[in-house]
Amino acid sequence: MKYVIAVADPVNERGLDILRGAPEFEVVAVPGKPDELTKVLPRAQALLVRSETKVTDAMMGQAPLLRVIGRAGMGVDNIDVEAATRRGIAVMNTPGGNTVSAAEHAIALLMALVRRIPWAAESMRRGEWDRKKFGGSELRGKVLGLVGLGRIGSHVANVARALGMDVLAHDPYLRSVALLVFVSGVAGTLLDYVFKAQVAGSVPAGRCWCCPATAWITCWSPWER
Numbered sequence: 001m002k003y004v005i006a007v008a009d010p011v012n013e014r015g016l017d018i019l020r021g022a023p024e025f026e027v028v029a030v031p032g033k034p035d036e037l038t039k040v041l042p043r044a045q046a047l048l049v050r051s052e053t054k055v056t057d058a059m060m061g062q063a064p065l066l067r068v069i070g071r072a073g074m075g076v077d078n079i080d081v082e083a084a085t086r087r088g089i090a091v092m093n094t095p096g097g098n099t100v101s102a103a104e105h106a107i108a109l110l111m112a113l114v115r116r117i118p119w120a121a122e123s124m125r126r127g128e129w130d131r132k133k134f135g136g137s138e139l140r141g142k143v144l145g146l147v148g149l150g151r152i153g154s155h156v157a158n159v160a161r162a163l164g165m166d167v168l169a170h171d172p173y174l175r176s177v178a179l180l181v182f183v184s185g186v187a188g189t190l191l192d193y194v195f196k197a198q199v200a201g202s203v204p205a206g207r208c209w210c211c212p213a214t215a216w217i218t219c220w221s222p223w224e225r
């Protein structure tokens with residue numbers, strides 16, 4: 001008997017080839033084809049998704065043999081984990097896979113912002129050459145505030161320190177500032193920074209999504225002014 005793996009989203013062929021190479025698996029890749037997915041679900045033991053497919057309770061209802069949902073990536077917010085648990089279906093993700101890419105992307109965006117690269121590129125495409133307007137500023141010596149110092153946050157902290165930045169972080173689930181310093185060499189907590197009111201105007205309030213644990217950062221801070 002072969003276990004059927006339904007692949008609902010685009011996944012790198014090199015990864016799929018590993019599964020295809022195992023004699024006990026039948027891989028049915030139907031990315032972007034919901035009708036085809038509906039046909040394969042009734043005989044699938046495994047479902048592989050990225051972030052596009054919303055794995056709802058109703059979808060799981062169409063897959064009575066389903067035992068595992070694999071998320072190629074970090075977030076599982078497109079999967080109804082509660083419903084999966086109720087149905088005895090394991091949900092697995094790959095949290096470390098894109099960490100460095102995500103962290104480097106954050107640094108790339110930071111550099112693009114301080115150097116105003118998108119606006120300068122757009123202006124140049126219009127045939128302009130306004131160097132003064134796009135002077136930008138240096139990152140060295142600036143303070144970077146991180147909300148969350150897990151895999152991505154720690155790597156961003158390390159890269160930012162290599163650029164000569166001072167890094168502060170807020171992470172309610174890390175136990176002490178000492179641990180923060182140990183993990184990433186950050187210089188203190190964002191909490192200290194906000195209450196000492198050392199910055200103003202860095203982050204426009206309301207631009208960041210807030211949950212109760214982080215709302216104070218944008219809602220009660222000097223950044224709001």
Ligand SMILES: NC(=O)c1ccc[n+]([C@@H]2O[C@H](COP(=O)([O-])OP(=O)(O)OC[C@H]3O[C@@H](n4cnc5c(N)ncnc54)[C@H](O)[C@@H]3O)[C@@H](O)[C@H]2O)c1
Nearest residue numbers: 074075098099102147148149150151152153170171173213
């Ligand atoms: N790893 C990736 O490839 C990737 C790619 C894109 C986006 N993301 C997203 O980036 C985020 C971070 O990913 P990660 O891999 O670093 O996760 P992680 O679990 O390693 O780190 C998250 C950190 O956030 C902290 N945290 C939780 N709630 C917080 C709060 N209210 N305030 C401050 N800190 C809080 C946790 O203690 C933890 O240290 C996730 O939302 C993830 O979905 C991850």
